[in-house]
Amino acid sequence: MNDIPTRSRILIVDDLPGNIKVLAELLKDEYDISMTTNGPDALRLAQGGNLELILLDIVMPGLDGFEVCRRLQADPRTHGIPVIFVTGQGDIENEARGFACGAVDYITKPFSPPIVRARIKTQLGLKRARVQIEKSNQEIHQLNDNLVAVLAEQKRANELLNRADHFIRATFGRHLSEDGVSTLLDSPDSLRLGGEKLEVTVMMSDLRGFTLLSERLPPEEVVSMLNRYLEVMTEIILHHQGTIIEFLGDGILALFGAPVGRPDDPRRAVACALAMQLAMERVNAENRRRHLPEFKMGVGLNTGMVVAGNIGSDKRAKYGVVGSAINLTGRIESLTLGGQILISDATALACSGILTIDRSWEVMPKGAGRPVLIHQVCGMGAPYSLRLPQMTQTPLARLAEPLAIRVRVMEGKHAGQSEHDAGLTALAFPEAEMHSGLKVERLTNLRVELVGQPVGMSVLYAKVLTEDDGDGRQRIHFTSTPVEAEWFLRRLAEEVEN
Structure with missing residues (x-):
């Protein structure tokens, strides 16, 4: 019998009722929500039991979020409740203090709804997995009676493995392609810290002028617009077997070639970028229907060596990448106009014969030791057969x-x-x-x-x-x-x- 309720109860702690309202509206359809505006009430509610996760602000009168988290971790009644900081304090020092207090995650405002939902689901899933593992360990200690009992427990262990398979797919399936999830399941070391050198094609995208736009619209409209945009782009990236590493506000960082590499990674990456640009008309059509501003997106791609793997600590880790190829991709993306796709020469060579290049030129990105040749892509031949509308220059x-x-x-x-x-x-x-x-x-x-x-x-x-x-x-x-x-x-x- 499952001891964990179907709907998990989440406590939202923030001294600003408006912030509580935004989070509550975002989560109320999936979870039972409790809320308070101060630290003492948060401690009292947590000690009362039935809480499965706490979303905690840092800056509050009286007890700040750091002190509340420390007290929760020190109390045997509450130390097992995962705490996620949701705060406007986005600097590295505060993030480090948050994890030092015992938090399991740290989300900076303004946040992306898909990120908040995914991280909450991950932490609740991990908590449930720990409960299942503890129960399994207790059962395994009783398996020394006789061979019949051992065989019976082996069957039970197989059932638990199937449930773990389902849990991992449900937890990570939103961010990795199906092959990426299968790699996690097939490799016993795949969830350990560490990495490997891989050649990948890195893709970065960003909306032009979104920061200025977000300052002029109500928060609910901003979140709704961003949510619709990210859902469309996520679907396209996963369809092209890309791995989403990060949502950077209105930007996206994705890989083609990790954790699973294929010979056509660069080609699928460029095809994905073209499909994303073509899908912007669908996104903007919905914005127009709602009498909202339209978006324009720039995309940069680069192919090179990176170190990819699980990065972080035993308490918190994620699949990520580091390397100069990532930095160069960011520089290339920063050169794009809305509607453009710019790629490095390495990516162009890997896609030789099927690209339609509008123009090419050399640039000197910040931090590069020599000029870099980049290309503006406007189309791609078979088997993808994609082409962007022609960008015309209006007379001044x-x-x-x-x-x-x-x-x-x-x-x-x-x-x-x-x-x-x-x-x-x-x-x-x-x-x-x-x-x-x-x-x-x-x-x-x-x-x-x-x-x-x-x-x-x-x-x-x-x-x-x-x-x-x-x-x-x-x-x-x-x-x-x-x-x-x-x-x-x-x-x-x-x-x-x-």
């Missing part, structure tokens, strides 16, 4: 007077200190002609400020599309724009055309 409408702007060159995620005066001399949103003395390289990211405009609409981000031919003019593409700024620029271009 020349302005009577330059629109004054101030420009800073982006250094990673941050704008540089040096500010330069410049002007927009022609427009056709989302592109423009910029006149400046910067002479920045193609695909450089810029922070652009519209001089004399209200603060809420004045800061935009853009990518340089062309080299400076010597006249100080370069074409740029706006990658993140407040709605008010977009209306302003479109209206300005229309006035010139008329």
Whole structure:
């Protein structure tokens, strides 16, 4: 008879009722929810029994989350309840303190609903597995009576193995392909810490301007939009036998070639990227139906050697990858515009003969010792037969007077200190002609400020599309724009055309 209830009871602890409401709405269909806004009540409810998991904030008046977690772990009545921190404190030091207190996981706000659900299911599943293992161990100690009892217990052990097989597939099946799950089941060492060197194709995707968009919409709308997008992309990646390593907010990190490698890994990775870009029309059609903004996604791919395996500690580990090939993939993805797929030369060579390349050029990514050749992919031949719509360049409408702007060159995620005066001399949103003395390289990211405009609409981000031919003019593409700024620029271009 199963001692664990069908619906697990989860306690949500957060001093902000709004945060509790978002989590409760997310989980109420699958779990029984208890909630409180302070640490003392959390300890009292936990000591009362029947709790299977606690979602705990850090910053609270009186007892903070760290102290609550420490007391839960020190109390024999509550030390077996898994604690997951759900907090806006995203720095490494706080995350380390959280695990040191005894937490089993650490989720940073704003969070992705699929990640929250998957991690809760994993921890509840692991708790149930521990209970089953403890019961099995107690039974095994009684198997010395006679041979009949040994044979009977062997049958029982086989039944438990079948149940463990089902548990592992249910727990990990959302993030690994079927072959990846089978590897975990077939290898007795597959869940141990450690790794191996493998050649893989790494894929990173990211939505353009989503951070700015998320700041302007209600949290419920942001979560709902992101959830629909990630569900579509997850389905496509698993269909192409990719392994999802991480959801990085609105970004996705996936591997093709680990934990199971195949000769066509690079080809399936590029086909997957094309299918994802084509599926953006389906995502945006739903957004339009709900009167919500549309998304644009950039995808970068690279093929190279990585170390892949179970990374972490005995208390918390996950399947992950490290290596310079991951870093280069991130640099390539950062060069993309919305709707683009850029791949490294290594990936292009591995797909030789079936790719349709729109253009190729050399770039010098940050941290690279030499130029890197990258290619823009717009299609793929048989057996995949995929092709993206052609990206056309709209003629720019020349302005009577330059629109004054101030420009800073982006250094990673941050704008540089040096500010330069410049002007927009022609427009056709989302592109423009910029006149400046910067002479920045193609695909450089810029922070652009519209001089004399209200603060809420004045800061935009853009990518340089062309080299400076010597006249100080370069074409740029706006990658993140407040709605008010977009209306302003479109209206300005229309006035010139008329």
